Amino acid sequence: MNFLIADTFTASFNRLSGLDQKAVKASVFDLQMDPTGNGLQLHRIENSKDANFWSARVNRDVRLIVHKTGDSILVAYVGHHDDAYSWAERRRIEAHPRTGAIQIVEVRARVEDVAPPSTFDFIFPESAKGKGTRAPAPPLFSALDDDALLSVGVPTDWLSDVRAADDDGFFALAAHLPAEASEALLEYAATGLLPAPILAGANPFTHPDALRRIRPIADQEELEQALAFPWEKWGVFLHPSQRALVDRSFSGPARVAGSAGTGKTIVAIHRAVRLARENPHARILLASFSQPLADAMAKKLLVLAPETGGIVPRITTASFRGIAEQMYQLENGVRPRIASDLVLRERLHSAANATGLKGFSERFLLSEWTNVIDAWGVTSLDTYSTVQRMGRKSRLGPNQRERLWPVFDEVRAALAAERYTTWADVFTGLADALSHRTSKSFDHVIIDEAQDLAPAELRFFAALAPGKADGLFLAGDVGQRIFQHPYSWASLGVDVRGRSHTLKVCYRTSQQIRRAADRLLPAVLRDTDGLEDERRGIISVFDGPAPEVKSFDAERAEADCIRDAIEGWLGEGIAAPEIGLFVRTSQLVPRARSAIAGLAGAEEMVTAPMSLAKGLEFRAVVVMACDEGILPLDERVADAADEVELDDIYETERRLLYVACTRAREHLLLTGVIPTSEYLTDFTN
Numbered sequence: 001m002n003f004l005i006a007d008t009f010t011a012s013f014n015r016l017s018g019l020d021q022k023a024v025k026a027s028v029f030d031l032q033m034d035p036t037g038n039g040l041q042l043h044r045i046e047n048s049k050d051a052n053f054w055s056a057r058v059n060r061d062v063r064l065i066v067h068k069t070g071d072s073i074l075v076a077y078v079g080h081h082d083d084a085y086s087w088a089e090r091r092r093i094e095a096h097p098r099t100g101a102i103q104i105v106e107v108r109a110r111v112e113d114v115a116p117p118s119t120f121d122f123i124f125p126e127s128a129k130g131k132g133t134r135a136p137a138p139p140l141f142s143a144l145d146d147d148a149l150l151s152v153g154v155p156t157d158w159l160s161d162v163r164a165a166d167d168d169g170f171f172a173l174a175a176h177l178p179a180e181a182s183e184a185l186l187e188y189a190a191t192g193l194l195p196a197p198i199l200a201g202a203n204p205f206t207h208p209d210a211l212r213r214i215r216p217i218a219d220q221e222e223l224e225q226a227l228a229f230p231w232e233k234w235g236v237f238l239h240p241s242q243r244a245l246v247d248r249s250f251s252g253p254a255r256v257a258g259s260a261g262t263g264k265t266i267v268a269i270h271r272a273v274r275l276a277r278e279n280p281h282a283r284i285l286l287a288s289f290s291q292p293l294a295d296a297m298a299k300k301l302l303v304l305a306p307e308t309g310g311i312v313p314r315i316t317t318a319s320f321r322g323i324a325e326q327m328y329q330l331e332n333g334v335r336p337r338i339a340s341d342l343v344l345r346e347r348l349h350s351a352a353n354a355t356g357l358k359g360f361s362e363r364f365l366l367s368e369w370t371n372v373i374d375a376w377g378v379t380s381l382d383t384y385s386t387v388q389r390m391g392r393k394s395r396l397g398p399n400q401r402e403r404l405w406p407v408f409d410e411v412r413a414a415l416a417a418e419r420y421t422t423w424a425d426v427f428t429g430l431a432d433a434l435s436h437r438t439s440k441s442f443d444h445v446i447i448d449e450a451q452d453l454a455p456a457e458l459r460f461f462a463a464l465a466p467g468k469a470d471g472l473f474l475a476g477d478v479g480q481r482i483f484q485h486p487y488s489w490a491s492l493g494v495d496v497r498g499r500s501h502t503l504k505v506c507y508r509t510s511q512q513i514r515r516a517a518d519r520l521l522p523a524v525l526r527d528t529d530g531l532e533d534e535r536r537g538i539i540s541v542f543d544g545p546a547p548e549v550k551s552f553d554a555e556r557a558e559a560d561c562i563r564d565a566i567e568g569w570l571g572e573g574i575a576a577p578e579i580g581l582f583v584r585t586s587q588l589v590p591r592a593r594s595a596i597a598g599l600a601g602a603e604e605m606v607t608a609p610m611s612l613a614k615g616l617e618f619r620a621v622v623v624m625a626c627d628e629g630i631l632p633l634d635e636r637v638a639d640a641a642d643e644v645e646l647d648d649i650y651e652t653e654r655r656l657l658y659v660a661c662t663r664a665r666e667h668l669l670l671t672g673v674i675p676t677s678e679y680l681t682d683f684t685n
């Protein structure tokens, strides 16, 4: 007998009190041990259109809804008595007549008002619904016939509702449809094209669209894990495109791309666990840009695997620099002594004086050192003469390079004499040492936030990973590259062409916020290796209020508006730690703190520079102090060594704003003092 659980069950389980959850867990474990349900007082639900629904008694008040067929038992829902019965009376569980995937279908005849159901996971605020006085919008899907609608999994009893839906009504309707149908229709609304249906084998339960809502549970340990974190839906149910990337084997380096919130990190973590499960000897590295992001991944790992199960200890989570530092210590017996920016500026200045170099600004020297000499590990004039100065087009002829080289050579010598090194050198040295070894410390290397890997870091991870199938997997979004100049991965031996896949369903950010944030970036982003990231056709799985953009004459007025907005969010029940305020620089954090001073829970709200927003998420976000001169930041613009660097600075400043805005799930407020940042107009247009 197959034992399965549905996402409707975990969502409803999550809403119960701790005491009821304990009782439900015991009943579900009993059911798993004895699927006949003896002892649970199973009763068929008479008023349901689906004769396979049964209720099981958990305690005086709580009922478990199970769906029993000849060879399977599916735990479908749990709730207080009337709620549980009414849920089952309004559902059918069946294989879709066209796609073949098992669906939990709402019986249309039992749905009086096509409004978001109360049991839906997401929040549908008033503002997203029809506003009354406007002329009715035309139906969105009138051009699609039954055949087309069925091909994407629209249940037969919802065909006419879908055809009649307009812009305003669609989100309410979408909440009643199986996810594959609402996603396909949203994609159609955005691009005019319906996605190709997923073709699958004969078993309706193993269809990829079935697996996004119903999961077979093999044993007690799996059940324990699935019920331990019921609020983390991603722990059990993945989108088919995510599942495919988790399960697939790649013959060479592979990449998952996708805009903010599409679940790249989730895929990386699932993949690590899948690889560890399949091979009980495998050691896996799961690395991310910073230590807090690595820590967050370590926490998420526990959602998928129990600490004691033997999997977690075989997965090392680390920051890029953290793992390099450990490896450096292993190789050299000491920790690297990293030269700070101050030291570098000072050594460059001295070297320029000592060699009598004239005609190059200190700013240029530092930028050339950081982005070319150090980043690419240039150690001789020969290499410098031929190195492609990626991301820097100010032309430097052979004579200029010849004049510059003694300065950089002198800096290298000065640093070495003082036993200083740089991060780029640490990564490069390790890459050189590791690339020749046949025995590697890890069997699989998985990197998150890969868009911000420096060239030396990429070389290091490529050398660390074994050169076999599934050796190196990278997750990243070119649109969120904020710390690196673009360069070719393929030129460093990491060629993901043909093994790069883009996720298109955004789970974090409401449709309205994501759409507005997407306007900050081009519709198609192309990386240096020519891989295109098509950002049209991305859809969010829930609706919400439009982001607000406000400008003020003075900081005081900006602060008042922010306080009002936050008070409103707190009043809606959003907890203080779920509110984040981002500013361009750390010097501006006091402006954010003073705006919220005195508000209930102000000390628990996150205030941070945008560069630290990476990987975080909040129910409500304020991006403030978007003033002219702050975004883009004047200091950086003035720092540009050449035209191309200037373009790159403008682009990365935009991306910083994109990253900050896409941390918001439901609410986003952008503010600035007049004259405001030029980027704010993109939001309102």
Ligand SMILES: Nc1ncnc2c1ncn2[C@@H]1O[C@H](COP(=O)(O)OP(=O)(O)OP(=O)(O)O)[C@@H](O)[C@H]1O
Residues within 6 Å of the ligand: 233, 234, 237, 238, 239, 242, 258, 259, 260, 261, 262, 263, 264, 265, 266, 267, 477, 480, 506, 507, 508, 614, 615, 617, 662
């Ligand atoms: N299959 C899923 N079901 C439910 N929620 C999901 C699913 N996949 C991802 N999420 C949720 O979506 C949010 C974003 O996921 P994640 O951080 O992996 O996205 P990302 O693509 O790495 O984002 P970013 O590029 O902004 O770092 C998280 O809250 C995550 O829990």
